Every structure is written in structure tokens, then in C-alpha cells.
Amino acid sequence: MSEKKLTEQDELLEIQMKHKKESRIIDIVTIVCMLVIIYGLSLGTLILPDKEFSEAENRALQQKPRLSTEMEGSIVERIAAGKFLDRLIDGRFTSEISKYFSDQIPARDVFVGIKGVSEIALFKMQNNDVMLGKDGYIIERNDYPDLENLHKNLSAITAFSDYVKSELNIPVKVAVAGRGMDTLTSYTPALYDSTFSDRIWDELIAESAGVDFINLREPLKEMADNGEYVYYKTDHHWTTKGAYNAYKIIVEQFGITPTEGNKFRVETASESFLGTTWSSAGMKWVKPDTIEYYRYDGDENFVTHIIDTDKSFDGFYDRSYLDVKDKYSSFIGGNNAHVTVTAKNQPSDAPRQKLLLIKDSFGHSLVPFLAQHFDLDIIDLRYFKESMSKYISENPDIDGVLFLYNLDSLTSAATMNILNAGIK
Amino acid sequence: MVFSSLEFLLAFLPVTLILYFFVPLKLRNIVLLIVSLIFYGWGEPIYVFLMMFTIAVDYVCGYFVDKWRGQRRSRNMLIFSVIINLAILGFFKYYDFFVTNLSLIPGISIPPLNLGLPIGISFYTFQSLSYVIDVYRMDARVQKNIASFGAYVTLYPQLIAGPIVRYQDVDDQLREREHSVALFASGIRTFTAGMCKKILFANTAGALWTHFSSIPTDQRTVLGAWIGIICYTFQIYFDFSGYSDMAIGLGKMLGFRFLENFNYPYISKSITEFWRRWHISLSTWFREYVYIPLGGNRVGKLKLYRNLFVVWFLTGFWHGASWNYILWGIYYFILLVIEKTFLLKVLEKLPSFVQHIYSLFFILFGWLLFVSEDLGAGFVYLGNMFGVGTYAIADSGVIFDIVRNLLFFAILVIAATPLPKKIFYKLYDKSNGIRVLTSAVTVILLVVTIAYLVDSSFNPFLYFRF
Incomplete structure (x- = not known):
């Protein structure tokens, strides 16, 4: 029973092994691309200055979230006042960080555009409840x-x-x-x-x-x-x-x-x-x-x-x-x-x-x-x-x-x- | 935290990869344990302590089960561990269900506690239990290193939505595992495939299901009801198998090899086959640790049905503390018994498309039961599918939604079969161009899924009740 059966992806791995030489280069390129994407976007988000307001969406953007309400002063005093790491403990920090990445990701508009193009390319005729109409009209849809x-x-x-x-x-x-x-x-x-x-x-x-x-x-x-x-x-x-x-x-x-x-x-x-x-x-x-x-x-x-x-x-x-x-x-x-x-x-x-x-x-x-x-x-x-x-x-x-x-x-x-x- | 989120991709993963690969091999399990605890505690830090308690109990139990092997005490440690694990699961997951149902009896009134369900508790409890049982049965060696054992229980790739990895399957890998460029790259591919399933397929299908199921009851259409539940059928498969793929992919990046959890369940020709292909790690767990210990099928007819009933009742109940999940389990018990007694033999003689339609039909209704925590609303929806309470067969809204999603549905149907994989493997074997293209497509799809995450209004996590 405990004998390991081949998993689906192992099959692919076997094929890869057959072409070890070429595969290795391709694999390295894949890994490098993936690392560049995630580290690039990650560092870009953290290092580039935060934008405060989105003109396109007409709303305030999430700024870098803080772990504690009070950032100054001695730790003991802050703990006593319940202002040390309190935002982490009550979950505000974690929920804001999620918003932070989606609001401050570099080239956010490009990503939003990629999704729009993908949806329309799939013949969906609408994206985010907006229909692509005739003559350059885009029309919000709300059936109910x-x-x-x-x-x-x-x-x-x-x-x-x-x-x-x-x-x-x-x-x-x-x-x-x-x-x-x-x-x-x-x-x-x-x-x-x-x-x-x-x-x-x-x-x-x-x-x-x-x-x-x-x-x-x-x-x-x-x-x-x-x-x-x-x-x-x-x-x-x-x-x-x-x-x-x-x-x-x-x-x-x-x-x-x-x-x-x-x-x-x-x-x-x-x-x-x-x-x-x-x-x-x-x-x-x-x-x-x-x-x-x-x-x-x-x-x-x-x-x-x-x-x-x-x-x-x-x-x-x-x-x-x-x-x-x-x-x-x-x-x-x-x-x-x-x-x-x-x-x-x-x-x-x-x-x-x-x-x-x-x-x-x-x-x-x-x-x-x-x-x-x-x-x-x-x-x-x-x-x-x-x-x-x-x-x-x-x-x-x-x-x-x-x-x-x-x-x-x-x-x-x-x-x-x-x-x-x-x-x- | 969930994989299909920007904070995972852009914060957690980059940091953990650096930590993991820059510490010496010996310390990697400790790093895994620590980052997994952070992963788990993200958003609900308090339950980390509960999980640490489970780890401690099962570590100690496993240790003594091994040390006192052959003595009565060894068995007692096993029983102790089972009781503690099930008690924790029972308390946090099922307490409120039991007391609210008990309170329906006149004269009894116990207030529910309304504790938040610790995320993934059903998954990790089963994993942790499997360790003690495996050690007791000598299917695995005792793990003396608590960090390694902790890393196994908390292993973040499969922590919150499976697969449920049995200890015996990763025993060796916890001691020693290979890291290679090929495995890491293969992990990226599997992970990206999982992301696509979850974000591009499941979320989009799920948004349609939400749309159709939340239409006011007086404005429903027959076609809309059918398309809605079909969308949910797609959603749950791509969501769940997408999570499993992401887990398997992340596992590979970290040097782990997990078994497949889904094997194209919707191409099944019977319900029996469906359950061999759906959530394999859960079925395996119940078979290994419940069904076979009860005697399996090497018992009399009556006992066999009892064993099947127990397994399917528990399978249903495992999915959530609510009547619809229990009914869902019993629904499959009935179907499987019917197949076992005569239907399988009949089905085999029928053309295969009839077998497919038969299977999908019952799978579909199974999902309606599964998704209907409000059973009343579920029955209304069922009625809608057969023209009860609908105002029309179809209206322009549902027709528009079907037509504009035709291509998408076609992609979903094809993606639910092994066809693309088969073609892909063949091409991958033959042409170097395809191999290069694969990498390009992987990278492009990674970017596209990030785009969908950035502009996402709908990205549910379905396993809060598990």
C-alpha cells in the first residue's frame, strides 16, 4: 500500500529527464523568470513610494500598513497601553497588507488592462459587470x-x-x-x-x-x-x-x-x-x-x-x-x-x-x-x-x-x- | 493565508524561499516549521497555539507508542492520541452543530459558542493522527526530531486545503529530500497550473454560480438554474484541484513529492469510479484508517454496509458541521451501495456516453446538496431546475451569459479531461520548440493570474467549513 505510485507530474518529469540537456536550460530560464516576476513585483511594491490616490478609480489607496497603533516610545509603555503589535493581533495589519499589495503593485494599470483584454479576448463581452457595447459605448450591467x-x-x-x-x-x-x-x-x-x-x-x-x-x-x-x-x-x-x-x-x-x-x-x-x-x-x-x-x-x-x-x-x-x-x-x-x-x-x-x-x-x-x-x-x-x-x-x-x-x-x-x- | 493571494505570492513566498534555501540542509525543517506557523497564524494568530498543542501531543504519543511497542501501554497511547485529536476537532468544529440541534428538543437550551473554526483543522488533524497510527502499525518509523514532525503537520503547502499527506508517504522525505533545478522548475509549472485552475477557471465559474444562485426567487429561469449548478460543478473541481496542484507544486519547490489528489473525476463512468478520482487523499485516509480497520469488505454483507455507511457518513460530516454535508455523504452511500449490488454490472453493458451522463447527473445533484447549507433554499433551487417556481425557461440575461461564456465553458470542459495533458506530453517529448514554448506560456500565465488577482472582486476560499 505504501508503495509510491507515479504521480501525474512525475510523468512529465520523466520526459524532462529524457531531454536533460535542453531541459536544464529551459528550466533555469523558467526559474529565473518566475523569481524575477515575484521578487521584482514584491520589491517594487515595497520600495517605490506609495501612491496616495488613484485618479483612475477616484479613491484613496491603501498605504503601507503598520503593525502597531503607536510606533514611538518604549515597548513596555506601548504594551501597557495596548498599542504594541495590536494591529497585527486584531487582524487589521493582515487585511490591510492584502489591500496594500493590490493597490500599490507596480504597473497596476497594466495588470488591470491585461485582465480586461483577456476577458474580452475570450469573447466574454463584459468585464467587471461592464459590457463592451457598440460604437465605443461601455455600459454597466445590473440585471437584479x-x-x-x-x-x-x-x-x-x-x-x-x-x-x-x-x-x-x-x-x-x-x-x-x-x-x-x-x-x-x-x-x-x-x-x-x-x-x-x-x-x-x-x-x-x-x-x-x-x-x-x-x-x-x-x-x-x-x-x-x-x-x-x-x-x-x-x-x-x-x-x-x-x-x-x-x-x-x-x-x-x-x-x-x-x-x-x-x-x-x-x-x-x-x-x-x-x-x-x-x-x-x-x-x-x-x-x-x-x-x-x-x-x-x-x-x-x-x-x-x-x-x-x-x-x-x-x-x-x-x-x-x-x-x-x-x-x-x-x-x-x-x-x-x-x-x-x-x-x-x-x-x-x-x-x-x-x-x-x-x-x-x-x-x-x-x-x-x-x-x-x-x-x-x-x-x-x-x-x-x-x-x-x-x-x-x-x-x-x-x-x-x-x-x-x-x-x-x-x-x-x-x-x-x-x-x-x-x-x- | 491562501496561495491564491498577492500577499502570498509577493510577500510570503519570496521571503520563505530565501530563508529555506539559504539555511543549511539540517535547519530546513525548522525553517519550514516556523514559516508554516506564520502562514497558518496569518489573520488568526491564536489558533497557532492549538496547532502546537496537537503537534506536542502526537509527538509524545508517537514516541511512546514506539518505545512501549508490544506492551498494552503502546496501544493506550494510540487511543489517547485518537481521543485527543478527535476531541479537539469535535469541539472546535462540531460543538455548535450539536448544541443547536440539541436545543431543538424542548426543554434543552445550550447556547452555541460561535468560535471561529480554526482554518484547515480537519486537514491537519487527519495528518497528525495518521502519524501516530502509522507508527503504531509500523508503517512508518518514529520521528524523534520534533521540528521535523512539526514541519510535517504544519507543512504550509498542504496545510489548509490538502492533500492530506499520510505520514508514511513523506517519512523518508522529511529525513532527506532532493532539491534540483528540474524539480523546482517542475514545481513552478505545477503551481502555475494550479493558479490558473483556481483564479482563471474556478473564480470565474464561481462568479457565474453566485450570479445565478442569487437571482431573486421570482425571477429565476430553468436554464439559469441548470447553468448555475453546472458552473458550481466546475468551480468546486477547479478550485479544489487547483489548490492541490498549487500544494504539489510548492512541495516540489521545497523538495517534497506529494501524491496526486485529483485524477480527472468528471470523466468517471460511475460514482464508484468518481470516488476513486475525487479527493483521493481523503478517500485513502478513510479507507486506510476507518474502513479497513472496521473489517473492510472481508466481512458479511450486513457488516459491509455498516462499514460503508460509517465511512460515508463521516466523509460527509468531515466536510462541514451541517446537515447538508451529512446528507451529501449518505447520498453517496446510497448510490455506491446501489452500484455495488447491481448497477455497475448493468452500466458496463451500456454505451459509455450513457455511463458518463449518468455519473455527471448524480455528481451534479450531489453538488447542489453540498452547496445548500440552507436546505430549504436548496430545494427551491432543485425545483427551479425542473420548472417549479421559475418565471420562464430562459430569458435574455441567461442566454447572453451562456453565449458569451461558450468559449470559456469549452475550455473548462476540455481542461476537466486528460486530453490536453496527453497532447502536451506527446508534444513536449517530441519538439524542443514546444519545450521552450511551455516555459514562455508558464511565465505568461503567471503574469495573467497576477493580473486577475490585482483586479479581483471575487476570490473566495471554499474550505472554511472543512
């Missing part, structure tokens, strides 16, 4: 969003809308834009149809019966079907053209005639925008997007005031973002809890209407259009965690409320209940 959470959020919005309309007599419109996969159905890979989009939109429409619902998916999808550039190819947001068309539909619901498209002067702000979808797709060959600003006379006479940081600038665009990866944030300075956009030199005896815009980042590129008609009070519920019902009663100058979400953030938002906090 959290419907239960969507129901919860919609009922919170309905309750809020009921309260504001009936108790405070202020109109509330709820506009929902499609995700890339909802709007760009003509650009998804051949066999992937709109089944999963249609399913959730049917639910959404049925559940929105109690509010003034504005369906932005349908019209923009039609435009996309006709080849119009209404969504970015590498990002989940709509383009400025998409935002303009959304604006037309929205302000009509408020009884306002929208500005005609030919009144704007289209300025190309950047031709090298690689968005969030691109970052997770690993498909490095996909071409960048163009960001446009729809300029109009007098659009410098507005002030965007970011209340979080008490920073203000004229107009709607923070062009410093055009030099970094996150170029979409040049619209009103990106994600902030609370922002206002007001007209300069407005005579106090002729105040403008004030619109409360409760939005996700889709709202940012809509602001330049809305600002023509309203002063804007802009809230992002992900960061501004206060009751909106209370906020409106405390700010009686608000004349209307616009909810603007894309389906993805509407479905995943976790804090929608805050809308109604403190009422009833």
Missing part, C-alpha cells in the same frame, strides 16, 4: 437591482410629495433618468436586450402613480436610438446634450417654455474624459468622451456657492476639474451636500423663483439650464442628512421642488427616509 429598496424609497418620496403639496402648497416633480443600460439599449451587445431594464421601469412607473412623475428614460432612449450622443460612452452620466433635453421636458412640467437649443453656444471643455465606467471596465482601448458646456449670454453672472466648504465661483463650472480624471465634477464642483446657485445683481424687488433641487450627480449638468429660470437650492441627500420636510417649512421662499435621480441611485439610496423625518 434591489427592488425592495426601490419600493421603500418610492414610498418615502410619495409621502414627502403628498405632505409638501398638500400642507405647504408647493409643487413637487419627480424626474427619473435611466441608467446607461436603460437608455443605451441600442448599444448593448447583440444578445442582451432590454428585458431587465423594462422590468424595473414597469415597476417604477406603476409605483410612481402617486407623484408627478417625469420619465426621462423614454425620450432620451429614443434620442440614443437615433444615434444622438445623450449619454457618455465611458461614464454613467448623461452628456450635456442629454441634460439639455431632460431640462426641456422638466421645465415644461413647471409651465415654463424652455430655451431653444440654437440659443446656446456649445463649448468643448474636454476631449479626454474617461469616466467611471471606464475605470471599472479595464478596457483601456476604449476612446475618451467629450465634455461640452452649453454656454449662453450672461451665464457668468451667476454665483455657485458650495456651502459645505464656503467656496464660491462665478458661473457653473469649476474648470480645475478639467485637469484631473474626474472631469464631470467641473459641473458645479462635483458632489457636495449643499450648494446654491443664484443670479448676481438681482434687484431685490424682483426676486426670482426659487427651486429646491434634490438630486444625485445627474443634476450637476442640469444646473446651468435650470439657473436661467430659478435660483437653486441644491441638496444631495447622501451627504445632507436632514429632514427635507422640515427644511422646506423653515425656508418659505422655496417655490418648487424637483427630485432628480437616475434609477441606479434611486434604487440604491439608503437614506431616503430622512425626507420625512420629524413630520407626523
Whole structure:
């Protein structure tokens, strides 16, 4: 029984022995290559200075983990204070080191690219849940969003809308834009149809019966079907053209005639925008997007005031973002809890209407259009965690409320209940 | 720590290789012991002490089993060792299972301890036990050097996911082993093959299984349910055999030769054959240390079935402290008994594709049972496979996923057969060009697997319950 049978790999070893001379050289080369790879990457990770932030992924990177909370002072004191090797013992060190190697490995982008290429070369048509679409579009796929959470959020919005309309007599419109996969159905890979989009939109429409619902998916999808550039190819947001068309539909619901498209002067702000979808797709060959600003006379006479940081600038665009990866944030300075956009030199005896815009980042590129008609009070519920019902009663100058979400953030938002906090 | 991680490849392996090859031969087992303990203690350092306790107990027991050979005391030491090992395993792995089930009886309420399961405990306990038993049966010599014995129990290549190396198989290698360029290079090849199986095949198939099995119950399709469990069938094989290959490869780099653990199980023509090809080291262990001591098949019919039942019940239970694993073991007991009594004879007369389909069919359902720790959800899934509770036969999502993975599935199917190996060996023997190419491909695949590790959102370790 204990007689050693030949293992599978021994068979190969035997063949190798038959060609001992040539095998030896090949073996040495194999060993050297392997050692160079693992020692090279290992030393490269440890010796090269740590990068703090990934532009491509827009997140902070793991730095060299520490074994102890306290690195200075005598060991005895540190042990007594529980600050010596504590991070090793409670497992923080080991879990961080794993992140550290994947974040700081030399040529990380090249590795991410290798995986993307391999997946597409295997005809998988998607990588990291991003589908390689037609005409240079890459589209995030999510067949099974959290419907239960969507129901919860919609009922919170309905309750809020009921309260504001009936108790405070202020109109509330709820506009929902499609995700890339909802709007760009003509650009998804051949066999992937709109089944999963249609399913959730049917639910959404049925559940929105109690509010003034504005369906932005349908019209923009039609435009996309006709080849119009209404969504970015590498990002989940709509383009400025998409935002303009959304604006037309929205302000009509408020009884306002929208500005005609030919009144704007289209300025190309950047031709090298690689968005969030691109970052997770690993498909490095996909071409960048163009960001446009729809300029109009007098659009410098507005002030965007970011209340979080008490920073203000004229107009709607923070062009410093055009030099970094996150170029979409040049619209009103990106994600902030609370922002206002007001007209300069407005005579106090002729105040403008004030619109409360409760939005996700889709709202940012809509602001330049809305600002023509309203002063804007802009809230992002992900960061501004206060009751909106209370906020409106405390700010009686608000004349209307616009909810603007894309389906993805509407479905995943976790804090929608805050809308109604403190009422009833 | 697991092999299929960057911290293993880029931190642990480089450091241990230097330590191992730069110390004198005599100290290598000590180095192995130390680095293996670090490997084991990574993330959960406290259980290192438990393992050291096991080592100490079995070292001492082995010593006295040998010293008192021929006396009653020798046998008592063996029994003592078995009891201690099984008690540790039983406490850490099965205590909560027993008390939660006991608490179902009205009037009994024992709170579970919720201790984390020491990783790999089922593997190393069996290894350590095999030493004392082998010494007692004179299948192996006593190991007087505790570092060498410790190195055997903790040997990091096979510590957490096998193969379960019996002491008698590595006895000589622990005393003396050859290190050569050819063996080291061969180790790199085997290790890389294992990495590919785990990272490129198993993880990708596993992500699909996760996708299909987590579809909300009202949106499932028949086709999706079938593809899902087929993906899991691929995942568990490539994951497990990938780990074994990585272990065997690392072993070779360190001068050890382990026996193969998987021998293309999915080409089996019967369940009996499947179990000769699947997780060979575990089946061997149960055969050598449970089945044969119980009398094996040299007993009456009734006792034979009892012996088989015991072995398969334990095999199931070994995989995890949960009812589905027990049922999974009993499921195979029933199939094997049926085959033994008449089915094998019938099968042999049928065309071989029928035998293959028969085997794969039951293996597939076995895996559904295996993966369903929540038996209720498992039955819902089983229903889905036959159109119960599904909303459609297929939808565009599942068709898209099948089509876009066709090439991948084809690769998996081929990789699960010995065909590529056969062709490869033939070519390797014939042409020097192929030999050069092999090295190039090895290096490229190593880089590709690292790329998948860098950009990995899905890299599970399946053996936490073992």
C-alpha cells in the first residue's frame, strides 16, 4: 500500500529527464523568470513610494500598513497601553497588507488592462459587470437591482410629495433618468436586450402613480436610438446634450417654455474624459468622451456657492476639474451636500423663483439650464442628512421642488427616509 | 493565508524561499516549521497555539507508542492520541452543530459558542493522527526530531486545503529530500497550473454560480438554474484541484513529492469510479484508517454496509458541521451501495456516453446538496431546475451569459479531461520548440493570474467549513 505510485507530474518529469540537456536550460530560464516576476513585483511594491490616490478609480489607496497603533516610545509603555503589535493581533495589519499589495503593485494599470483584454479576448463581452457595447459605448450591467429598496424609497418620496403639496402648497416633480443600460439599449451587445431594464421601469412607473412623475428614460432612449450622443460612452452620466433635453421636458412640467437649443453656444471643455465606467471596465482601448458646456449670454453672472466648504465661483463650472480624471465634477464642483446657485445683481424687488433641487450627480449638468429660470437650492441627500420636510417649512421662499435621480441611485439610496423625518 | 493571494505570492513566498534555501540542509525543517506557523497564524494568530498543542501531543504519543511497542501501554497511547485529536476537532468544529440541534428538543437550551473554526483543522488533524497510527502499525518509523514532525503537520503547502499527506508517504522525505533545478522548475509549472485552475477557471465559474444562485426567487429561469449548478460543478473541481496542484507544486519547490489528489473525476463512468478520482487523499485516509480497520469488505454483507455507511457518513460530516454535508455523504452511500449490488454490472453493458451522463447527473445533484447549507433554499433551487417556481425557461440575461461564456465553458470542459495533458506530453517529448514554448506560456500565465488577482472582486476560499 505504501508503495509510491507515479504521480501525474512525475510523468512529465520523466520526459524532462529524457531531454536533460535542453531541459536544464529551459528550466533555469523558467526559474529565473518566475523569481524575477515575484521578487521584482514584491520589491517594487515595497520600495517605490506609495501612491496616495488613484485618479483612475477616484479613491484613496491603501498605504503601507503598520503593525502597531503607536510606533514611538518604549515597548513596555506601548504594551501597557495596548498599542504594541495590536494591529497585527486584531487582524487589521493582515487585511490591510492584502489591500496594500493590490493597490500599490507596480504597473497596476497594466495588470488591470491585461485582465480586461483577456476577458474580452475570450469573447466574454463584459468585464467587471461592464459590457463592451457598440460604437465605443461601455455600459454597466445590473440585471437584479434591489427592488425592495426601490419600493421603500418610492414610498418615502410619495409621502414627502403628498405632505409638501398638500400642507405647504408647493409643487413637487419627480424626474427619473435611466441608467446607461436603460437608455443605451441600442448599444448593448447583440444578445442582451432590454428585458431587465423594462422590468424595473414597469415597476417604477406603476409605483410612481402617486407623484408627478417625469420619465426621462423614454425620450432620451429614443434620442440614443437615433444615434444622438445623450449619454457618455465611458461614464454613467448623461452628456450635456442629454441634460439639455431632460431640462426641456422638466421645465415644461413647471409651465415654463424652455430655451431653444440654437440659443446656446456649445463649448468643448474636454476631449479626454474617461469616466467611471471606464475605470471599472479595464478596457483601456476604449476612446475618451467629450465634455461640452452649453454656454449662453450672461451665464457668468451667476454665483455657485458650495456651502459645505464656503467656496464660491462665478458661473457653473469649476474648470480645475478639467485637469484631473474626474472631469464631470467641473459641473458645479462635483458632489457636495449643499450648494446654491443664484443670479448676481438681482434687484431685490424682483426676486426670482426659487427651486429646491434634490438630486444625485445627474443634476450637476442640469444646473446651468435650470439657473436661467430659478435660483437653486441644491441638496444631495447622501451627504445632507436632514429632514427635507422640515427644511422646506423653515425656508418659505422655496417655490418648487424637483427630485432628480437616475434609477441606479434611486434604487440604491439608503437614506431616503430622512425626507420625512420629524413630520407626523 | 491562501496561495491564491498577492500577499502570498509577493510577500510570503519570496521571503520563505530565501530563508529555506539559504539555511543549511539540517535547519530546513525548522525553517519550514516556523514559516508554516506564520502562514497558518496569518489573520488568526491564536489558533497557532492549538496547532502546537496537537503537534506536542502526537509527538509524545508517537514516541511512546514506539518505545512501549508490544506492551498494552503502546496501544493506550494510540487511543489517547485518537481521543485527543478527535476531541479537539469535535469541539472546535462540531460543538455548535450539536448544541443547536440539541436545543431543538424542548426543554434543552445550550447556547452555541460561535468560535471561529480554526482554518484547515480537519486537514491537519487527519495528518497528525495518521502519524501516530502509522507508527503504531509500523508503517512508518518514529520521528524523534520534533521540528521535523512539526514541519510535517504544519507543512504550509498542504496545510489548509490538502492533500492530506499520510505520514508514511513523506517519512523518508522529511529525513532527506532532493532539491534540483528540474524539480523546482517542475514545481513552478505545477503551481502555475494550479493558479490558473483556481483564479482563471474556478473564480470565474464561481462568479457565474453566485450570479445565478442569487437571482431573486421570482425571477429565476430553468436554464439559469441548470447553468448555475453546472458552473458550481466546475468551480468546486477547479478550485479544489487547483489548490492541490498549487500544494504539489510548492512541495516540489521545497523538495517534497506529494501524491496526486485529483485524477480527472468528471470523466468517471460511475460514482464508484468518481470516488476513486475525487479527493483521493481523503478517500485513502478513510479507507486506510476507518474502513479497513472496521473489517473492510472481508466481512458479511450486513457488516459491509455498516462499514460503508460509517465511512460515508463521516466523509460527509468531515466536510462541514451541517446537515447538508451529512446528507451529501449518505447520498453517496446510497448510490455506491446501489452500484455495488447491481448497477455497475448493468452500466458496463451500456454505451459509455450513457455511463458518463449518468455519473455527471448524480455528481451534479450531489453538488447542489453540498452547496445548500440552507436546505430549504436548496430545494427551491432543485425545483427551479425542473420548472417549479421559475418565471420562464430562459430569458435574455441567461442566454447572453451562456453565449458569451461558450468559449470559456469549452475550455473548462476540455481542461476537466486528460486530453490536453496527453497532447502536451506527446508534444513536449517530441519538439524542443514546444519545450521552450511551455516555459514562455508558464511565465505568461503567471503574469495573467497576477493580473486577475490585482483586479479581483471575487476570490473566495471554499474550505472554511472543512
